[in-house]
Amino acid sequence: MNLNKLKAGKNFKLENFPTDVSDLITEEDAKKGLKKIRKELAKLQDVMYAHNRYAVLICLQGIDTAGKDSLIREVFMKFxxxxxxxxxxxxPTSKELEHDYLWRHAIALPEKGKFGVFNRTxxxxxxxxxxxxxxxxxENIPGIESVKxxxxxFWEMRYDQINNFEKQITENGMIVLKFYLNLSKExxxxxxxRRLEKADHNWKFSPGDLEERALWDKYMEYYQEAIQNTSKPNAPWHIIPADSKDIxxxxxxKIILDELKKYKDIQYPELPDEVQDHLKKYKKMLTDEK
Structure with a gap:
């Protein structure tokens, strides 16, 4: 399938993006594909760690049960x-609320050479x-004493602040990829x-899940608006069909791997000339050890 079709553009509308693409790729093919890709990603991460110029931030958003936790486990298994x-x-904790809302995210950004995954962002x-x-x-924002x-x-201002935050970090070596796991209500x-029926999944269920589900339409409206306002070339949103976890x-x-392959400068660093010129000598020193 054409992965470019999963990228949110200027005229993004959630209704135009599928939640199920099992007619285009089978779950079995997806499992086989992931097995190969995660090995390639792990190798690429090793090169990136040695190169030490870029960091990668993976942002995962989605409604409850969209599959964020298991996706992290399966995609980054070989890292x-x-x-x-x-x-x-x-x-947010009481300490985090003593700062602006972006502070706790800024201090959690990955170091150069590393991947950071934000599970909710x-x-x-x-x-x-x-x-x-x-x-x-x-948040104790000046001038806001009640919802009225x-x-x-206010929300347009926050979109601008988030865009500026992502612009700043991408201009300083952060590769930002954002994924919305697009799950159907059904x-x-x-x-x-299944959470209610399986004993080993019961702990994940909370009555609050049903309260939030009742607000489904509001969440979809605000997801659409947020993505419309913050999908930028430097930090694009990808809308991932999520009805099948394997797919x-x-x-x-696949999108992470394809995007990172565009960075042709990510290479193992070369040895300094003075070391390169004396490799044989260093090997001999080690092999001659008694």
């Missing part, structure tokens, strides 16, 4: 543990807080039912 860092952002601040604007009151005080331009229902994992891995 050296030193080369990938996963950050899961939950409700800075976009929660224009999604969850949009659906539940009362959460903004915890939130100005009309498939979410099936996954929630979504493969597509995310």
């Amino acid at each position: 050296n543990a030193r080369g990938v860092e996963v950050q899961s952002f939950k409700t 800075h976009y929660e601040n224009v999604l969850v807080t949009r659906v539940h604007p009362e959460y903004l009151l915890n 005080d939130v100005p009309k331009h 498939e979410q229902k099936n996954r929630l039912l 979504s994992r493969y597509l995310v891995a």
Whole structure:
């Protein structure tokens, strides 16, 4: 399938993107493809670690049960543990709320040479807080004492702030790839039912899942608006069909690999001339050791 069709453009509308592409790729082919790609990604990460010029930030967003956790496990399975860092952002702590909303994300960015995976991201601040604007009151923003005080331009301002944040980090060597796991409402229902039916999955279920599901339409509206306003050439959004976990994992891995292959300068560093010229001498010193 043409992966470019999964990239969100200027006129992005969520309804135009499928949640199921099993007619284009089978789950079996996706599993085989992922097995090969994750080995290639692991090799590329090793080169990137040695090159030490770029970092990669993978942003994963999606409605509850979209498959973010298992995707991270399967796609990055072959990575050296030193080369990938996963950050899961939950409700902000009291310390985090003493800073601006982007602070906790900024300090969690990966170092050069490493991959960082944000499981839920800075976009929660224009999604969850949009659906539940009362959460903004915890941020102690000057001039906002109640939900009624939130100005009309507030969310546009946040989109601009997020775009500027991503512009800054990409201009300094961060490769940013953003993925929205596009799950259908019917498939979410099936996954929630499985959580209730399987004893080893019960712990994942919360009555709050159903409360949030009731707000599905609002979430879809605000996801669409956020993606419309923040899918930029330097930090594009990819809309991943997520009704099949196997297929979504493969597509995310393939896009990451294809995008990173565009960076032809990512190579193992060359040895300094003074070392290169004396390799034989160094080998002899080691082999002659008693």
